[in-house]
Amino acid sequence: MTAVDMGIPVVRDRADDVSDRPDVPELLDRFGRIARDLRVSLTEKCSLRCTYCMPAEGLPEIPRDKLLTSAEIVRLVGIATGRLGVHEVRFTGGEPLMRRDLEDIVAGCAEQTPGLPIALTTNAVGLRHRARALADAGLTRVNISLDTIDREHFARLTRRDRLDSVLDGIRAAVAAGFGRVKVNAVLMPETLEGAADLLAWCLDEGVELRFIEQMPLDADHTWARSRMVPAQQLLDVLGRRFTLTETEREDPSAPAERWLVDGGPATVGIIASVTRSFCGDCDRTRLTAEGTVRSCLFSDRETDLRAALRGGATDDELAAVWRGAMWNKWAGHGMDAADFAPPQRSMGAIGG
DSSP states (O other): OBOOSTTOSEEEOSOOOOTTOOSOSSEEOTTSOEEOEEEEEOOSOOSOOOTTTOOTTOOOOOOGGGSOOHHHHHHHHHHHHHHSOOOEEEEESSOGGGOTTHHHHHHHHHHHSTTOOEEEEEOOTTGGGTHHHHHHHTOOEEEEEOOOSOHHHHHHHHSSOOHHHHHHHHHHHHHTTOSEEEEEEEOOGGGGGGHHHHHHHHHHHTOEEEEEOOOSOOTTOOOOGGGOOOHHHHHHHHHTTSOEEEOOOSSTTOOOEEEEETTSSOEEEEEOTTTSOOGGGOOEEEEOTTSEEESSTTOOEEEESHHHHHTTOOHHHHHHHHHHHHHTOOSOOOTTSTTOOOOSSOHHHHOO
């Protein structure tokens, strides 16, 4: 094992024990889950400094030679979709728009795996200048982070006065014709009373809003369950203004519970990661910007693919390492355990 940057305790540079693993191609784990959704972090850099994600000064810079190149990302995505049964890819950060070669990465993945759903999670700062090019490259869906439409609250949470740029980015995404444009809002005590205003704005703009319970993934490690806004409290607040009717989940592995708003067809979603854990149906696998496999958001155990890739490993060999990393995935995040400890990496360093 070797220590690496970004606050990770250790990264595994040897094969995981898979002696008891069934001989199947998919990313199966010991609990019977199969990972089909790949999240790829492209950078640690970000144009905002959201308090629940990054420190005020930003994350330590990853040396350029430690980052996966666009060609390496395309190759690993091809292995995931061609050999490991991955059905969907999402690019995250940091902020993926900080990568100048983002369009090349998307185009390479789209060309390699025609019909692959390719999504982006972004804060939308500057998206209005790139939405059309990303759509032309093959991007199919966009999730945009926006916690409030109150300018003062936005500036306080993100440590930047960039609300107008984000709103312009959302509208540009809609105009670019992406299949689905979603807005993700982290539930915070200071924005709770404005949640209904945010929902009304999203309804007017024709985008789907999903609220997310705040998880202990902040860089400053100040998260406390006592300050967290639970899903039920949000529903009580929204219920003062809207009639909400719960619907059944279309996909058990989808994290969001959905409610019809005023009878529909518009919906609002809530991802209750803390109070209504969905770890038992998790179908995600993650690649960090440095090329390590992270099987769970809350596990600091990572397996190095970059070293094997640059050391001349074949696609089959890389796939085998990846399978081993996922075979040993945790059962769940363990937030209810008395000895729970948050991961060393923050959300900005892991990728959403």
